[in-house]
Amino acid sequence: MKTRLILKPGQRGTKRLAEKYGDDLICVRYRYDLVTKKRLKTIELVIEKTNWEPQPEKLSEDSLVAVKIKGYETELRKQVKRAGGTWKPDQKLWYVRYGTIKGTPLEKHIYVDT
Numbered sequence: 519m520k521t522r523l524i525l526k527p528g529q530r531g532t533k534r535l536a537e538k539y540g541d542d543l544i545c546v547r548y549r550y551d552l553v554t555k556k557r558l559k560t561i562e563l564v565i566e567k568t569n570w571e572p573q574p575e576k577l578s579e580d581s582l583v584a585v586k587i588k589g590y591e592t593e594l595r596k597q598v599k600r601a602g603g604t605w606k607p608d609q610k611l612w613y614v615r616y617g618t619i620k621g622t623p624l625e626k627h628i629y630v631d632t
Contacts, residue, residue: 519558523548535561579617586611586629597624 525546527536532546544562587594603614619625
């Protein structure tokens with residue numbers, strides 16, 4: 519089954535459904551079944567609305583985090599240097615601001631002492 523068209527409420531082909539479902543209508547999809555040679559019109563609806571509070575980020579952009587990199591991971595070591603990381607040889611850890619490594623492969627190497 520292929521979806522060929524996805525329409526937002528108010529677009530041509532959605533007006534009657536938008537009148538019927540109002541703000542609960544998210545989208546209308548036209549799907550085509552090649553086996554049965556049928557076109558299906560499907561809709562996506564909001565069925566529940568509840569209040570939600572996102573969890574606060576555990577680390578701020580300015581937080582200094584420890585990053586553990588193995589000796590053979592030379593490319594990661596170059597990346598942490600470019601991000602302004604500082605090497606602490608006694609701890610064998612790099613220290614860098616979280617905001618500079620957020621969303622990079624270095625983020626997976628943050629060291630958390632348990």
